[in-house]
Amino acid sequence: MLKQTFLGQLLKNDKITFALIVLFILGQTFVTWRGVEWFPFLNYGMYSGKAPKADTVEVIALKLNGMQIDISRFPHMQFAITQSTFNWYAALKQNNFSDTISKVFDTRFKDRISDNNYHYLASKILNDSVKVQTYPTWLMHYLQNDAINIEGNIIAVAYNKSGELDSLNSKQIFSYGSNK
Amino acid sequence: MEAINNTVFEKKKRYFFVGVLMLLCYYVYNYILLTQFCLNASPALMFPSIDNGYWLVLATGVFYFFANNLAAAISFDILFFLLPILILFLPYKRWLNILFLTVCFLYAIFINTIAAHHFHLFLAMPVLAFAFCFTGKRFENIWRAIRYYTLFIFVSAALWKLFRGSIFEPNQMLNILHAQHAQFLYEQPNAIHAKFIRWLITHSTFSNLLIYFAALLQILFVIGFFTSKIDTYLLAMLLSFVAVNYCVMQIFPPEIFLFALTLVPQSFWQKGTMNSTL
Numbered sequence: 001m002l003k004q005t006f007l008g009q010l011l012k013n014d015k016i017t018f019a020l021i022v023l024f025i026l027g028q029t030f031v032t033w034r035g036v037e038w039f040p041f042l043n044y045g046m047y048s049g050k051a052p053k054a055d056t057v058e059v060i061a062l063k064l065n066g067m068q069i070d071i072s073r074f075p076h077m078q079f080a081i082t083q084s085t086f087n088w089y090a091a092l093k094q095n096n097f098s099d100t101i102s103k104v105f106d107t108r109f110k111d112r113i114s115d116n117n118y119h120y121l122a123s124k125i126l127n128d129s130v131k132v133q134t135y136p137t138w139l140m141h142y143l144q145n146d147a148i149n150i151e152g153n154i155i156a157v158a159y160n161k162s163g164e165l166d167s168l169n170s171k172q173i174f175s176y177g178s179n180k
Numbered sequence: 181m182e183a184i185n186n187t188v189f190e191k192k193k194r195y196f197f198v199g200v201l202m203l204l205c206y207y208v209y210n211y212i213l214l215t216q217f218c219l220n221a222s223p224a225l226m227f228p229s230i231d232n233g234y235w236l237v238l239a240t241g242v243f244y245f246f247a248n249n250l251a252a253a254i255s256f257d258i259l260f261f262l263l264p265i266l267i268l269f270l271p272y273k274r275w276l277n278i279l280f281l282t283v284c285f286l287y288a289i290f291i292n293t294i295a296a297h298h299f300h301l302f303l304a305m306p307v308l309a310f311a312f313c314f315t316g317k318r319f320e321n322i323w324r325a326i327r328y329y330t331l332f333i334f335v336s337a338a339l340w341k342l343f344r345g346s347i348f349e350p351n352q353m354l355n356i357l358h359a360q361h362a363q364f365l366y367e368q369p370n371a372i373h374a375k376f377i378r379w380l381i382t383h384s385t386f387s388n389l390l391i392y393f394a395a396l397l398q399i400l401f402v403i404g405f406f407t408s409k410i411d412t413y414l415l416a417m418l419l420s421f422v423a424v425n426y427c428v429m430q431i432f433p434p435e436i437f438l439f440a441l442t443l444v445p446q447s448f449w450q451k452g453t454m455n456s457t458l
Contacts, residue, residue, distance in 0.1 A: 006324060006325075006328070010321060013317070014317060014318055014321050016318070017318055017321045017322060017325070020322075021325050032336075036230065036231070036232075037229075037231050037233075037298075038231055038232045038233045039231055039233030039234055039288070039289065039298075039303075040233065040285075040303055040306070040307070041233075042300050042303060043336070043340070044300060044332075044333045044334075044336050044337045044340070045337060045340040045341075045344075046337035046340070046341075046394075046398070047341075047346075047356055047391075047429075048337065048340035048341040048344050048346050049344060049346060050344065050345065050346045050349050050352070051346070051349070051352050051355035051356045051359065052355060053351075053355055054355045054358035054359040054362075055358065057358060057359055057362040058362075059362050059363045059366045059367075060363060070367040070368065071363065071367070072363050072364040072366075072367045072368055073367070073368070074211075075209055075210040075211070076210065076430075076431075076432050077207070077210035077212050077299075078210045078211045078212065079363075080295070080297060080299075081212065081294075081295040081296070081297065083363065084227075084295060084296040084297035085225055085294075085295065085296045087296070088225055088227055088296035089224075089225060092225070101228075101229065101230055104230045121235075121239055124238050124239050124241060124244070125228060125235050125238050125239065127225060127226050131224055132224060132225060133224075134221065134224040135224035135225055137221060137224075138220075138221045138222075138223060138224040138225075139224075141219070141220035141221055142211075142216075142217065142219075142220070145219070145220065155366070157362060157366055159358055159381065161382075162378070162382060163365075163377075163378035163379075163381035163382045164365070164369065164378070165362065165365055165366050165369070
Protein backbone atom coordinates (compact mmCIF):
# COMPACT_ATOMS: atom_id res chain seq x y z
CA MET A 1 0.00 0.00 0.00
CA LEU A 2 2.66 2.52 1.08
CA LYS A 3 4.84 1.49 -1.84
CA GLN A 4 2.18 2.86 -4.18
CA THR A 5 2.34 6.34 -2.67
CA PHE A 6 4.43 9.13 -4.13
CA LEU A 7 6.98 8.90 -1.31
CA GLY A 8 7.03 5.12 -1.54
CA GLN A 9 7.83 5.29 -5.25
CA LEU A 10 10.51 7.91 -4.60
CA LEU A 11 12.13 5.76 -1.95
CA LYS A 12 12.37 2.98 -4.49
CA ASN A 13 13.44 5.00 -7.55
CA ASP A 14 14.97 8.33 -6.48
CA LYS A 15 16.42 8.31 -3.00
CA ILE A 16 17.96 11.80 -3.23
CA THR A 17 14.64 13.44 -4.05
CA PHE A 18 13.01 11.29 -1.36
CA ALA A 19 15.52 12.59 1.21
CA LEU A 20 15.03 16.21 0.09
CA ILE A 21 11.26 15.99 0.35
CA VAL A 22 11.31 14.21 3.71
CA LEU A 23 13.66 16.90 5.05
CA PHE A 24 11.30 19.59 3.79
CA ILE A 25 8.29 17.88 5.36
CA LEU A 26 10.15 17.57 8.68
CA GLY A 27 11.16 21.27 8.55
CA GLN A 28 7.60 22.30 7.70
CA THR A 29 6.15 20.12 10.46
CA PHE A 30 8.58 21.59 12.99
CA VAL A 31 7.78 25.25 12.22
CA THR A 32 4.05 24.54 12.09
CA TRP A 33 4.24 22.78 15.44
CA ARG A 34 6.26 25.66 16.94
CA GLY A 35 3.94 28.25 15.37
CA VAL A 36 6.85 30.14 13.80
CA GLU A 37 8.17 30.65 10.29
CA TRP A 38 11.68 29.98 9.02
CA PHE A 39 11.82 30.90 5.38
CA PRO A 40 11.25 28.80 3.25
CA PHE A 41 9.11 26.95 5.79
CA LEU A 42 5.97 29.07 5.91
CA ASN A 43 2.46 28.82 7.31
CA TYR A 44 -0.41 29.75 5.04
CA GLY A 45 -3.14 30.95 7.36
CA MET A 46 -4.95 33.16 4.85
CA TYR A 47 -6.80 35.21 7.47
CA SER A 48 -7.18 32.30 9.87
CA GLY A 49 -6.50 34.40 12.97
CA LYS A 50 -9.50 35.57 14.94
CA ALA A 51 -10.24 39.03 13.56
CA PRO A 52 -10.84 41.56 16.33
CA LYS A 53 -13.82 43.88 16.11
CA ALA A 54 -12.84 46.67 13.73
CA ASP A 55 -15.66 49.20 13.78
CA THR A 56 -13.04 51.85 14.45
CA VAL A 57 -9.85 51.55 12.42
CA GLU A 58 -6.88 53.67 11.42
CA VAL A 59 -6.05 54.85 7.92
CA ILE A 60 -3.02 56.63 6.53
CA ALA A 61 -3.16 60.17 5.16
CA LEU A 62 -0.09 61.12 3.14
CA LYS A 63 0.70 64.52 1.70
CA LEU A 64 3.43 64.96 -0.89
CA ASN A 65 4.40 68.53 -1.78
CA GLY A 66 1.35 69.63 0.21
CA MET A 67 -1.01 67.53 -1.94
CA GLN A 68 -3.04 64.66 -0.50
CA ILE A 69 -2.21 61.39 -2.27
CA ASP A 70 -4.46 58.33 -2.31
CA ILE A 71 -2.20 55.38 -1.67
CA SER A 72 -4.99 52.94 -2.50
CA ARG A 73 -4.69 54.10 -6.12
CA PHE A 74 -1.16 52.72 -6.32
CA PRO A 75 -0.61 49.32 -7.92
CA HIS A 76 -1.52 46.56 -5.45
CA MET A 77 1.90 45.67 -4.15
CA GLN A 78 3.13 49.24 -3.91
CA PHE A 79 -0.02 50.08 -1.98
CA ALA A 80 0.55 47.19 0.42
CA ILE A 81 4.20 48.10 0.91
CA THR A 82 3.47 51.79 1.51
CA GLN A 83 0.91 50.80 4.13
CA SER A 84 3.09 48.21 5.86
CA THR A 85 6.26 50.32 5.97
CA PHE A 86 4.30 53.32 7.26
CA ASN A 87 2.71 51.22 10.01
CA TRP A 88 6.07 49.63 10.87
CA TYR A 89 7.63 53.10 11.16
CA ALA A 90 4.76 54.27 13.38
CA ALA A 91 5.25 51.21 15.61
CA LEU A 92 9.01 51.83 15.85
CA LYS A 93 8.44 55.50 16.61
CA GLN A 94 6.07 54.56 19.41
CA ASN A 95 8.86 52.33 20.73
CA ASN A 96 11.34 55.26 20.74
CA PHE A 97 12.83 53.98 17.46
CA SER A 98 14.06 50.87 19.19
CA ASP A 99 13.39 47.62 17.36
CA THR A 100 10.41 45.75 18.75
CA ILE A 101 12.02 42.37 18.06
CA SER A 102 15.04 43.16 20.26
CA LYS A 103 13.52 41.15 23.15
CA VAL A 104 13.29 38.05 20.99
CA PHE A 105 16.80 38.75 19.73
CA ASP A 106 18.10 38.91 23.29
CA THR A 107 16.30 35.70 24.22
CA ARG A 108 18.03 33.95 21.35
CA PHE A 109 21.53 35.42 21.65
CA LYS A 110 22.20 37.36 24.87
CA ASP A 111 24.69 35.54 27.10
CA ARG A 112 24.76 32.68 24.60
CA ILE A 113 27.38 34.10 22.24
CA SER A 114 30.36 36.40 22.72
CA ASP A 115 29.79 40.15 23.10
CA ASN A 116 31.49 40.81 19.76
CA ASN A 117 29.27 38.35 17.95
CA TYR A 118 26.21 39.65 19.77
CA HIS A 119 26.89 43.24 18.66
CA TYR A 120 27.74 42.12 15.14
CA LEU A 121 24.47 40.21 14.79
CA ALA A 122 22.46 43.02 16.40
CA SER A 123 23.88 45.48 13.86
CA LYS A 124 22.81 43.20 11.02
CA ILE A 125 19.40 42.02 12.23
CA LEU A 126 17.91 44.83 14.31
CA ASN A 127 16.81 48.18 12.96
CA ASP A 128 19.28 50.99 13.51
CA SER A 129 17.40 53.69 15.44
CA VAL A 130 19.19 56.50 13.53
CA LYS A 131 18.58 54.93 10.14
CA VAL A 132 14.90 54.33 10.99
CA GLN A 133 14.40 58.07 11.35
CA THR A 134 15.32 58.58 7.70
CA TYR A 135 12.16 56.71 6.67
CA PRO A 136 10.13 59.85 5.79
CA THR A 137 12.90 60.95 3.38
CA TRP A 138 13.15 57.49 1.88
CA LEU A 139 9.38 57.23 1.45
CA MET A 140 9.18 60.70 -0.10
CA HIS A 141 11.74 59.81 -2.77
CA TYR A 142 10.34 56.33 -3.27
CA LEU A 143 6.90 57.75 -4.02
CA GLN A 144 8.05 60.75 -6.01
CA ASN A 145 11.62 61.28 -7.05
CA ASP A 146 11.54 65.09 -7.04
CA ALA A 147 9.22 65.66 -4.07
CA ILE A 148 10.44 68.24 -1.56
CA ASN A 149 8.22 67.58 1.43
CA ILE A 150 6.10 64.85 2.91
CA GLU A 151 3.64 64.63 5.75
CA GLY A 152 2.21 61.45 7.21
CA ASN A 153 -0.79 61.25 9.51
CA ILE A 154 -2.87 58.48 10.97
CA ILE A 155 -6.59 59.13 10.98
CA ALA A 156 -8.95 57.16 13.20
CA VAL A 157 -12.17 56.40 11.34
CA ALA A 158 -15.38 54.65 12.31
CA TYR A 159 -17.83 52.71 10.17
CA ASN A 160 -21.40 54.00 10.31
CA LYS A 161 -24.50 51.91 9.65
CA SER A 162 -24.35 52.41 5.90
CA GLY A 163 -20.77 51.13 5.78
CA GLU A 164 -19.31 54.60 5.23
CA LEU A 165 -16.40 55.99 7.19
CA ASP A 166 -16.57 58.94 9.55
CA SER A 167 -13.31 60.60 10.62
CA LEU A 168 -12.76 60.79 14.35
CA ASN A 169 -9.32 62.24 14.97
CA SER A 170 -5.92 62.64 13.39
CA LYS A 171 -2.37 62.13 14.66
CA GLN A 172 0.77 63.31 12.90
CA ILE A 173 3.45 60.63 12.47
CA PHE A 174 5.99 62.70 10.55
CA SER A 175 6.48 65.88 8.62
CA TYR A 176 9.64 66.32 6.63
CA GLY A 177 11.14 68.59 3.97
CA SER A 178 11.23 72.19 2.87
CA ASN A 179 8.26 74.31 1.87
CA LYS A 180 9.81 75.67 -1.32
CA MET B 181 13.68 8.39 -22.49
CA GLU B 182 15.70 11.45 -21.50
CA ALA B 183 14.84 13.13 -24.83
CA ILE B 184 11.13 12.41 -24.36
CA ASN B 185 11.16 13.77 -20.82
CA ASN B 186 13.07 16.80 -21.89
CA THR B 187 10.45 17.64 -24.46
CA VAL B 188 7.83 17.97 -21.75
CA PHE B 189 10.54 19.58 -19.64
CA GLU B 190 11.17 22.18 -22.35
CA LYS B 191 7.48 23.03 -22.55
CA LYS B 192 7.20 23.42 -18.79
CA LYS B 193 10.40 25.48 -18.83
CA ARG B 194 8.97 27.81 -21.48
CA TYR B 195 5.74 28.35 -19.57
CA PHE B 196 7.51 28.90 -16.26
CA PHE B 197 10.19 31.30 -17.44
CA VAL B 198 7.81 33.29 -19.67
CA GLY B 199 5.59 33.50 -16.56
CA VAL B 200 8.57 34.72 -14.57
CA LEU B 201 9.29 37.45 -17.12
CA MET B 202 5.64 38.56 -17.02
CA LEU B 203 5.82 38.59 -13.24
CA LEU B 204 8.97 40.70 -13.33
CA CYS B 205 7.21 43.22 -15.59
CA TYR B 206 4.39 43.28 -13.04
CA TYR B 207 6.96 43.98 -10.32
CA VAL B 208 8.35 46.90 -12.34
CA TYR B 209 4.80 48.27 -12.68
CA ASN B 210 4.34 47.84 -8.92
CA TYR B 211 7.64 49.61 -8.32
CA ILE B 212 9.09 46.82 -6.21
CA LEU B 213 12.36 45.92 -7.89
CA LEU B 214 15.43 46.30 -5.70
CA THR B 215 16.65 49.24 -7.80
CA GLN B 216 13.32 51.02 -7.40
CA PHE B 217 13.59 50.71 -3.63
CA CYS B 218 17.17 51.91 -3.54
CA LEU B 219 17.14 54.55 -6.28
CA ASN B 220 17.48 57.68 -4.16
CA ALA B 221 18.37 56.34 -0.75
CA SER B 222 18.92 52.95 0.77
CA PRO B 223 15.79 51.60 2.50
CA ALA B 224 15.40 52.97 6.03
CA LEU B 225 13.48 50.10 7.60
CA MET B 226 13.99 46.39 7.87
CA PHE B 227 11.43 43.81 8.81
CA PRO B 228 13.00 40.40 9.17
CA SER B 229 10.42 39.65 11.86
CA ILE B 230 11.47 36.73 14.06
CA ASP B 231 12.11 34.47 11.08
CA ASN B 232 15.45 32.66 11.37
CA GLY B 233 15.66 32.27 7.60
CA TYR B 234 15.70 36.07 7.23
CA TRP B 235 18.07 36.49 10.18
CA LEU B 236 20.51 34.08 8.60
CA VAL B 237 20.58 35.96 5.30
CA LEU B 238 20.84 39.35 7.04
CA ALA B 239 23.71 38.08 9.21
CA THR B 240 25.77 37.35 6.09
CA GLY B 241 25.66 41.05 5.16
CA VAL B 242 24.62 40.26 1.58
CA PHE B 243 21.42 42.28 2.00
CA TYR B 244 23.37 45.42 2.91
CA PHE B 245 25.75 44.95 0.01
CA PHE B 246 22.85 45.21 -2.44
CA ALA B 247 20.58 47.59 -0.52
CA ASN B 248 23.29 50.18 0.20
CA ASN B 249 24.92 50.11 -3.20
CA LEU B 250 22.88 51.30 -6.18
CA ALA B 251 25.24 49.76 -8.74
CA ALA B 252 24.91 46.40 -7.01
CA ALA B 253 21.11 46.74 -6.87
CA ILE B 254 20.96 47.56 -10.59
CA SER B 255 23.23 44.61 -11.40
CA PHE B 256 21.01 42.37 -9.30
CA ASP B 257 17.88 43.43 -11.21
CA ILE B 258 19.58 43.12 -14.59
CA LEU B 259 20.57 39.59 -13.65
CA PHE B 260 17.02 38.93 -12.49
CA PHE B 261 15.70 39.78 -15.98
CA LEU B 262 18.60 38.41 -17.98
CA LEU B 263 18.75 34.93 -16.46
CA PRO B 264 15.23 33.80 -17.47
CA ILE B 265 15.93 35.03 -21.02
CA LEU B 266 19.23 33.15 -21.17
CA ILE B 267 17.63 30.02 -19.74
CA LEU B 268 14.84 30.24 -22.33
CA PHE B 269 17.10 30.65 -25.34
CA LEU B 270 20.30 28.81 -24.49
CA PRO B 271 20.59 25.03 -24.37
CA TYR B 272 20.15 23.67 -20.85
CA LYS B 273 22.91 24.80 -18.52
CA ARG B 274 22.39 23.85 -14.90
CA TRP B 275 24.58 26.61 -13.48
CA LEU B 276 22.29 29.24 -15.03
CA ASN B 277 19.31 27.68 -13.26
CA ILE B 278 21.19 27.50 -9.96
CA LEU B 279 22.17 31.15 -10.33
CA PHE B 280 18.57 32.10 -11.07
CA LEU B 281 17.39 30.09 -8.05
CA THR B 282 19.86 32.03 -5.87
CA VAL B 283 18.75 35.39 -7.30
CA CYS B 284 15.03 34.80 -6.84
CA PHE B 285 15.56 33.32 -3.37
CA LEU B 286 17.50 36.43 -2.33
CA TYR B 287 14.96 38.70 -4.03
CA ALA B 288 12.16 37.19 -1.92
CA ILE B 289 14.12 37.80 1.28
CA PHE B 290 15.32 41.28 0.30
CA ILE B 291 11.95 42.64 -0.79
CA ASN B 292 10.03 41.15 2.12
CA THR B 293 12.62 42.65 4.49
CA ILE B 294 12.26 46.10 2.92
CA ALA B 295 8.48 45.84 2.46
CA ALA B 296 7.79 45.33 6.18
CA HIS B 297 5.41 42.63 5.05
CA HIS B 298 6.28 39.05 4.19
CA PHE B 299 4.57 38.14 0.95
CA HIS B 300 4.44 34.34 1.39
CA LEU B 301 3.84 33.58 -2.24
CA PHE B 302 7.19 35.09 -3.22
CA LEU B 303 8.27 31.55 -2.43
CA ALA B 304 6.68 30.31 -5.67
CA MET B 305 9.48 31.51 -7.91
CA PRO B 306 12.43 29.96 -6.01
CA VAL B 307 10.52 26.73 -5.34
CA LEU B 308 9.76 26.18 -9.02
CA ALA B 309 13.17 27.45 -10.07
CA PHE B 310 14.60 24.72 -7.84
CA ALA B 311 12.82 22.07 -9.92
CA PHE B 312 14.49 23.39 -13.07
CA CYS B 313 17.91 22.78 -11.56
CA PHE B 314 17.25 19.16 -12.46
CA THR B 315 16.20 17.33 -15.60
CA GLY B 316 14.61 13.99 -16.50
CA LYS B 317 12.85 11.89 -13.91
CA ARG B 318 14.16 13.90 -10.96
CA PHE B 319 12.69 17.09 -12.42
CA GLU B 320 9.31 15.36 -12.82
CA ASN B 321 9.48 14.08 -9.25
CA ILE B 322 10.20 17.53 -7.83
CA TRP B 323 7.50 19.07 -10.04
CA ARG B 324 5.08 16.52 -8.60
CA ALA B 325 6.21 17.36 -5.07
CA ILE B 326 5.55 21.06 -5.77
CA ARG B 327 2.06 20.09 -6.94
CA TYR B 328 1.52 18.59 -3.47
CA TYR B 329 2.91 21.77 -1.90
CA THR B 330 0.38 23.83 -3.91
CA LEU B 331 -2.40 21.63 -2.54
CA PHE B 332 -0.90 21.96 0.94
CA ILE B 333 -1.11 25.77 0.75
CA PHE B 334 -4.89 25.64 0.37
CA VAL B 335 -5.62 22.68 2.63
CA SER B 336 -3.50 24.10 5.44
CA ALA B 337 -5.30 27.46 5.14
CA ALA B 338 -8.60 25.66 5.75
CA LEU B 339 -7.14 23.66 8.66
CA TRP B 340 -5.70 26.79 10.29
CA LYS B 341 -9.15 28.39 10.18
CA LEU B 342 -10.66 25.29 11.70
CA PHE B 343 -8.10 24.67 14.45
CA ARG B 344 -7.71 28.32 15.41
CA GLY B 345 -11.48 28.49 15.66
CA SER B 346 -11.75 31.67 13.61
CA ILE B 347 -14.27 30.12 11.29
CA PHE B 348 -16.68 29.80 14.21
CA GLU B 349 -16.31 33.43 15.26
CA PRO B 350 -19.41 35.53 14.71
CA ASN B 351 -18.73 38.39 12.29
CA GLN B 352 -15.25 37.08 11.44
CA MET B 353 -15.60 38.07 7.79
CA LEU B 354 -17.22 41.40 8.64
CA ASN B 355 -14.30 42.30 10.91
CA ILE B 356 -11.82 41.26 8.22
CA LEU B 357 -13.61 43.41 5.65
CA HIS B 358 -13.65 46.39 8.00
CA ALA B 359 -9.90 46.21 8.57
CA GLN B 360 -8.96 45.23 5.04
CA HIS B 361 -10.81 47.94 3.13
CA ALA B 362 -10.69 50.96 5.42
CA GLN B 363 -7.96 52.72 3.44
CA PHE B 364 -9.65 52.05 0.12
CA LEU B 365 -13.12 53.10 1.33
CA TYR B 366 -11.67 56.21 2.95
CA GLU B 367 -9.88 57.35 -0.19
CA GLN B 368 -12.20 56.13 -2.93
CA PRO B 369 -15.71 55.96 -1.45
CA ASN B 370 -17.40 56.42 -4.83
CA ALA B 371 -15.54 53.74 -6.77
CA ILE B 372 -17.71 50.89 -8.13
CA HIS B 373 -15.63 48.36 -6.23
CA ALA B 374 -16.12 50.42 -3.06
CA LYS B 375 -19.90 50.19 -3.51
CA PHE B 376 -19.61 46.42 -3.74
CA ILE B 377 -17.45 46.27 -0.61
CA ARG B 378 -19.93 48.47 1.26
CA TRP B 379 -22.71 46.14 0.15
CA LEU B 380 -20.76 43.23 1.66
CA ILE B 381 -20.23 45.18 4.86
CA THR B 382 -23.88 46.08 5.23
CA HIS B 383 -25.01 42.53 4.39
CA SER B 384 -22.99 40.77 7.04
CA THR B 385 -25.03 37.54 6.95
CA PHE B 386 -23.98 37.03 3.35
CA SER B 387 -20.39 38.18 3.82
CA ASN B 388 -19.93 35.97 6.88
CA LEU B 389 -20.95 33.01 4.72
CA LEU B 390 -18.03 33.80 2.42
CA ILE B 391 -15.53 32.59 5.02
CA TYR B 392 -17.27 29.18 5.03
CA PHE B 393 -17.23 29.17 1.26
CA ALA B 394 -13.50 30.00 1.23
CA ALA B 395 -12.70 27.30 3.80
CA LEU B 396 -14.79 24.74 1.90
CA LEU B 397 -13.05 25.59 -1.36
CA GLN B 398 -9.66 25.33 0.35
CA ILE B 399 -10.34 21.99 2.03
CA LEU B 400 -11.54 20.50 -1.26
CA PHE B 401 -7.95 20.68 -2.51
CA VAL B 402 -7.30 17.67 -0.26
CA ILE B 403 -8.77 15.48 -3.02
CA GLY B 404 -5.69 16.29 -5.07
CA PHE B 405 -3.54 14.31 -2.60
CA PHE B 406 -5.33 11.13 -3.63
CA THR B 407 -5.78 11.60 -7.35
CA SER B 408 -4.48 13.80 -10.13
CA LYS B 409 -7.44 12.98 -12.37
CA ILE B 410 -9.37 16.06 -11.31
CA ASP B 411 -6.47 18.51 -11.63
CA THR B 412 -8.35 20.49 -14.28
CA TYR B 413 -11.11 21.12 -11.72
CA LEU B 414 -8.59 21.96 -9.02
CA LEU B 415 -6.97 24.42 -11.39
CA ALA B 416 -10.37 25.97 -12.10
CA MET B 417 -10.99 26.18 -8.34
CA LEU B 418 -7.65 27.86 -7.82
CA LEU B 419 -8.39 30.43 -10.51
CA SER B 420 -11.88 31.00 -9.09
CA PHE B 421 -10.37 31.50 -5.65
CA VAL B 422 -7.99 34.13 -7.03
CA ALA B 423 -10.88 35.93 -8.79
CA VAL B 424 -13.17 35.90 -5.75
CA ASN B 425 -10.28 36.87 -3.50
CA TYR B 426 -9.65 39.90 -5.67
CA CYS B 427 -13.32 40.95 -5.70
CA VAL B 428 -13.87 40.48 -1.97
CA MET B 429 -10.45 41.22 -0.46
CA GLN B 430 -8.69 43.20 -3.20
CA ILE B 431 -5.80 40.79 -2.89
CA PHE B 432 -4.06 39.72 -6.05
CA PRO B 433 -1.00 37.50 -5.62
CA PRO B 434 0.23 36.85 -9.18
CA GLU B 435 2.84 34.34 -7.95
CA ILE B 436 0.02 31.84 -7.37
CA PHE B 437 -0.14 31.40 -11.15
CA LEU B 438 3.33 29.88 -11.04
CA PHE B 439 2.17 27.32 -8.48
CA ALA B 440 -0.94 26.80 -10.64
CA LEU B 441 1.29 25.43 -13.42
CA THR B 442 1.75 22.26 -11.35
CA LEU B 443 -2.01 21.62 -11.51
CA VAL B 444 -2.07 21.78 -15.30
CA PRO B 445 -2.83 18.18 -16.37
CA GLN B 446 -0.02 16.07 -17.81
CA SER B 447 -2.03 15.65 -21.04
CA PHE B 448 -1.60 19.37 -21.72
CA TRP B 449 2.17 19.17 -21.28
CA GLN B 450 2.39 16.12 -23.54
CA LYS B 451 0.27 17.67 -26.29
CA GLY B 452 2.41 18.66 -29.26
CA THR B 453 5.55 17.21 -27.72
CA MET B 454 7.49 14.10 -28.65
CA ASN B 455 5.60 11.98 -26.17
CA SER B 456 2.17 13.27 -27.21
CA THR B 457 1.07 9.76 -28.15
CA LEU B 458 2.21 8.16 -24.90
